[in-house]
Amino acid sequence: MTVDPAQRWNSTLDSVVVYAQGALCRRLVRGIVPPDGRVRVTGLPRSLDPGSLRAAVLGASGVRVTEARVEVEAGTPGTGSPDALRREALRLRDAHAAAQGRRDRQLGLIEEVRALHPVPPVRNPEDPHRRTAVDAWLELADFVDGRLAALHARLVELEEALRDAEHELGIAVDRLARASTDAPSAHVETTVSALLTLDGAGAAEGDGEVELELEYGVPGAVWVPAYRLTHRQGDGDGRLVLRASVAQRTGEDWTGVRIALATADLRRRTDLPKLRSVRVGRRQPAPAPSGWREPPAGLGDLFTGYEAAGRRRQVPTAVPAGLRVGSAAGPVPPPPPPAPAPALAPPSMPSAAPAPQAYGALPVPGGTYGAPPQGFGGALPDFAQPAPAPPAPPRSAARQRGGPGAPAGPPAPKAPAAPGRAAPPAVPEPAAGPPQPSGAELDYAGLVLSGPEEPGGRRGRLFPGSPVDPAAAEHRRRAEAVGSLPLPGHAVRPRESAGSFDHRFDAAARADIPSDGTWHTVTVGEIPVGLRTEYVCVPSVEQTVYATLVLSNATGQALLAGPVEVTVDDDFLLTAALPTLAPGGVRRVGLGPAEGIRVTRRTNLRESTSGLRNNTTVLDHHVHVELANRLAAPVTVEVHERVPVTSDPDVRIEERAAWTAPEVGEGPEHHVSGTRIWRVDLPAGATTALDGGYEIRIPAGKALVGGNRRS
Structure with a gap:
């Protein structure tokens, strides 16, 4: 086991902005910056979106955040983990199965007793007729009737006990389904933390503590507006209280947080389009993308010692590259026979950091960029004895075949497939011209170093890897199920009622919203509105007069469509549907027939x-x-x-x-x-x-x- 060198800081959830789908959480953390500047902030939810993590230093302390990444750790859950509901549900499920088994056995006994009936012996045709033993038949019938009466009485008790067990099991299952998802749902607890690298630690030593702000997005949070309108007859104004029905299953309880509600789409792209210039004149080479470097010289010689050592069985030496944190340490199929060292193909992504000297390999010369992938681990493959590999071609030949900006040359010779194994997948030749790395290839924290078992064109290079947490997709899927909750009466989704404009509403006080996937009402604030009572009738259609309230919005904030509870003269009247009311708009809300x-x-x-x-x-x-x-x-x-x-x-x-x-x-x-x-x-x-x-x-x-x- 290795000790985590990063200092652990506990964080506190301070505010949450709930969007039409998903939420943006903000955590605060305080601590003294360690000398190495590495800090691990714990307490993050399991459904966190790794690409949304942002970290910043509050105040002018001279410290800045140079790196922030999400890491998942596994551990044994504590003794105080709140899984009593789960254990109770399992106990009641076993009790229900036992009660059902007793009922089924009782039904089997009843069928056996019911099948009892007298069977006369086979009569010989030469024998005379014998008298029927009526007394024996009647005694058997009395025995069957008495036995069936006792069995049916017992069956009534068992069926009642089964109904009680079903009722208790249903209540326990419902409580478990509505319980908060803040507790771990498995025997192995997975915790999500943010690994931060701080720069300028010396400037903060004299000031003491440093306050950091962490911001991240989570799925599984929705909200719909609701209102409460209080009006007195004869008055020209009223009190309209804006409330919100919020449901969240993000995996963490929101306790004592500041709530804000927004109608915007959290997943909408906000990056600006890039318009490239059009130049007239001589052709100019396209500039290399930012963050990319040419692979260092001698990359083909990196695995020369590995190939010369031959394939051995279960060599307990260094761990091969190409595996990262979270990968399963399972059996790895043996690699194909090594091919001759290929020429250096034009890279399509940033070069790797110096690789570990595994299997006698030479270190990679040249500089590095960014931060290399950390934490390689996994099982070693089986090695067999290969043929000696030819020497790698010189640097000049590599550039003649496929250097940056040079036309693509002939493909490198492929190694023959080993007996009983499929041939390795062919690596497509890169296109001519400078490389065009994608956003995933420029995500340094998500790149994985290819090991020696990869084809020749991928050895020792960085490629986009798999997600760090394989279980994160399952947590996000369960969290996003909140979007299918049935809406309250007269409720409308914020994106449907907001139209082409986005609005934000900040709650006046802090609130508590557990992660149970059910609706919770939060009071946002009071909005002054103009009110007047009018009566409308259309006698050509219906000879009935209807009472209405004419609302005028004199504020600069829109009122979204939703249910409104109308109270007139301290008496609850009804729940009506409030239409969307733009700033300065006037709309009418129906109150029903006026019998007077x-x-x-x-x-x-x-x-x-x-x-x-x-x-x-x-x-x-x-x-x-x-x-x-x-x-x-x-x-x-x-x-x-x-x-x-x-x-x-x-x-x-x-x-x-x-x-x-x-x-x-x-x-x-x-x-x-x-x-x-x-x-x-x-x-x-x-x-x-x-x-x-x-x-x-x-x-x-x-x-x-x-x-x-x-x-």
Whole structure:
């Protein structure tokens, strides 16, 4: 076992920003910088996204973070690990299986006793008829009846015990499913930590402690807005409390953290596009990518000693390169016979750091870049006796075959496949010109050094490796299952209601949200809104008056769509659906029918003709609406009517009423063409009548035979 040289610092979760999918967590850590500057920050969740880790030093202490990487450690869980629910569920599952087994055995006994019946002996045809032993038959029937009665009574008890066991097991399974995922779910506990390298430790020694900030993204967190509206009749304003239903299964409990809610997409790309310049003139070579170096000279001689030593069986020497932390130390298939040392092909990624001198290999000359992969380990392959390898070609020949910027030459000779083994995969020849490394190839912490068992074109070079934590994908999959939770009533996803704009809401106080995958309500803050009560009716569709609240948003922050609990005069009224309310917008929220206001509507249609030769059909519509206010307060009622519209210039529509046509953008809702509105102020206990109408004049050439008869 090796002792971790890095000093361990404990971190505290300070704030969380929950996005539409996922969350961004911020941790604070304090400590004294060690002389070597290596610090391991513990307490990170298992579902952490390694590519999202950011570290910074708070304050002007002269210390800066030069490297930050994620590492996974395995260990035995402590004695105080909260797995009592898991053990209880296993115990109840065993108890349920035992109760079910007892019930099944009882059913088997009942079937055996039920199968008892008298069987007469086989009669010889020559023997005379014998009398039936009726008493014996009756005694057997009495025995079967009594035995079955006792067995059925016992069966009732066993079935009741089985139902109780099923009920208790269901409760335990439900508690386990809703329990926090902050506890480890396996016998081997895996912990995630951030390994930091700090520079400028001498500047911080005099100041004492240094405060660091860690920021990382995690999946498995969602939220939807919710509201509580308090209003008093007659007042022109109200209290709208913004709340949020938050569910998270990130693997860590959010205890006493500052919560912020955002509608943005956490996984949206934020990098800027690169526009390359277009030049007129002589062709210029493309510049080498930043962070790339040409492989050092003598790379082909790195494994000469390894090839000359021959294949031996289970040589307990250095560990071969090509394996990294987290790889399984299992049996490795024997490598193919070595090929002649290939020419130095143009690299497609940064060169490796000096490799360990394994199997008598020579050290790699030349400089290094970045940080080499750390922690190689694994099982040694079996070695057999190969043929001696020819000497490597000189440096000049390597550059003639495939140096940077040179055309691709003929491929290197391939080694024949060993008997009983498949040939190694062919390494494609690189394209001519300078290398074009990808983002994964420039991720120095994620590169893996290829060992001697790799083909000749990959030996001693760095390539993108596998993820550090193989179980991280499973943790992220379980965390992302929170996105499929059923939404509360009238709830809308933030991305659906926010539209093309993104908003952020900061909670006024700290909150606790466990990692159990269920909805938890968090109070964000109070938003001042303008309110007025109006009554709307459309008597041509339904002769019912509806109460509404007209909300006006005078703040600079949008209100997203979601459920709103309406309380009027300290009495809970109902839960309605609040539409999205932009800054400065006005929307209407329905409160249901108002039983204290009555409306009736009657219509009358008269058809006649006019004109010199009665060639124009006149349809005269008369509308009569009556309103009665039975409430103890004055009200304002909007009566909506609709007149027909036409696109034919020969058909004329003449209106005769005091109604008005709403202007474009007027009012809290959108009105269709032809809408007309009456606004009536009714005192308490008052009634009023509204009369209106319109005439439709249709030329005879536009009329249909038998048509135009409508109310």
